[in-house]
Amino acid sequence: MKIEVYENHDGSKLVAMLVADDGSERELIRSEVGSDDLLNKIDAMNLSHLTVTFHWASAR
Numbered sequence: 001m002k003i004e005v006y007e008n009h010d011g012s013k014l015v016a017m018l019v020a021d022d023g024s025e026r027e028l029i030r031s032e033v034g035s036d037d038l039l040n041k042i043d044a045m046n047l048s049h050l051t052v053t054f055h056w057a058s059a060r
Helices: 035-044
Strands: 002-007 014-019 025-031 051-055
Touching (some): 002 035
Parallel strands (some): 002 051
């Protein structure tokens, strides 16, 4: 399993998706604050051992 984090198009929200080995995804958590807050939430869920990849929105 791994965690993929996506920034929405206006950059105000981060969404972490839990991705299973078979490729299926489910939403794990959201953060309005930023990446540090999101990583702290992941750590609090005892999931910090999983690989976390951030996919930042392109600047427009």
